[in-house]
Amino acid sequence: MIRLGVNIDHVATVRQARGERYPDPVQAAVMAELGGADNITCHLREDRRHIQDRDVWVLKDTIKIPLNFEMACTKEMLAIAKKLKPHAVTLVPEKREERTTEGGLDLKKNLKALTAVTGELQDLGIAVSLFIEPSVAAVELAAKTKAKAVEFHTGFFCHRVDEMTLTADKVKLVETLTKASTAAHQNDIQSHFGHGLHYGNASWLQLVPFAEEANIGHAIIGRAIFSGLERAVRDMRDCLNDSRFMPLPSMGVSFKATKAKG
Ligand code: PXP
Numbered sequence: 001m002i003r004l005g006v007n008i009d010h011v012a013t014v015r016q017a018r019g020e021r022y023p024d025p026v027q028a029a030v031m032a033e034l035g036g037a038d039n040i041t042c043h044l045r046e047d048r049r050h051i052q053d054r055d056v057w058v059l060k061d062t063i064k065i066p067l068n069f070e071m072a073c074t075k076e077m078l079a080i081a082k083k084l085k086p087h088a089v090t091l092v093p094e095k096r097e098e099r100t101t102e103g104g105l106d107l108k109k110n111l112k113a114l115t116a117v118t119g120e121l122q123d124l125g126i127a128v129s130l131f132i133e134p135s136v137a138a139v140e141l142a143a144k145t146k147a148k149a150v151e152f153h154t155g156f157f158c159h160r161v162d163e164m165t166l167t168a169d170k171v172k173l174v175e176t177l178t179k180a181s182t183a184a185h186q187n188d189i190q191s192h193f194g195h196g197l198h199y200g201n202a203s204w205l206q207l208v209p210f211a212e213e214a215n216i217g218h219a220i221i222g223r224a225i226f227s228g229l230e231r232a233v234r235d236m237r238d239c240l241n242d243s244r245f246m247p248l249p250s251m252g253v254s255f256k257a258t259k260a261k262g
Contacts, residue, residue, distance in 0.1 A: 002205055002240040003038035005068055006233055007217025012050035025051065026058045028229060033065050035233030041215045043070035046094060060084055073110065073117050081121060088127040090151055104133035104153045107141035115145040129192055134180040139187060149190035151215060152180055158196030161204060167247045177208045185210040202239040214240055
């Protein structure tokens with residue numbers, strides 16, 4: 001079973017575009033929960049371009065499933081996370097000019113700060129995940145921070161797999177995720193995935209032996225415009241856990257009996 005985390009930032013983006021009180025990301029989180037989401041993700045950006053501080057507190061009080069709080073590794077965000085005490089924090093790089101999070105953390109440059117923030121949060125019982133590039137080298141650096149999880153940036157994977165026409169090439173591309181995920185497993189780190197996943201490519205994660213969680217926003221909120229959010233969430237859960245997905249005739253999907261650790 002691959003858990004689905006639903007990112008509700010895009011609902012706040014629509015609200016902020018008009019400066020109104022709707023659509024409400026908290027309401028979206030409740031609908032996502034009804035549709036079978038395993039957790040809710042929101043990113044309180046430093047520029048507050050979508051999610052606002054109030055949303056985060058109301059979300060924490062409202063949803064019954066875990067809250068995954070995405071944040072930059074800054075003093076301001078650390079103080080908020082320590083008060084909020086979400087189930088999990090995902091540390092992400094943040095650039096003001098970017099449209100969305102464009103790459104993984106620069107672990108080499110920021111190792112000291114990331115290790116300190118990870119330690120402070122995990123001492124409070126908050127599981128920390130680091131948003132990183134899907135490479136063995138990145139996992140080995142992430143392991144130094146003692147973070148419980150990594151979220152592999154799937155942006156490049158998604159673009160490539162969408163472009164490829166040959167199934168065998170797609171299967172080969174999955175190996176990059178498998179290698180990184182195996183390295184994470186060997187370091188006792190959970191493997192999460194996020195960015196660019198949609199209804200046409202998310203099923204490929206089922207071929208990654210230690211995939212535990214996918215965090216998906218844009219595709220689900222986009223689909224919800226036409227199908228409603230509950231249905232959009234249910235359909236994405238099905239894509240991540242599709243027993244009929246067998247890209248090559250010789251290939252069975254090995255459903256993983258991996259257990260969540262925190
Ligand atoms: N995971 C992280 C760390 C992200 O920054 C984002 C983008 O907000 C996502 C997952 C979701 O990406 P998408 O909206 O492309 O599904």
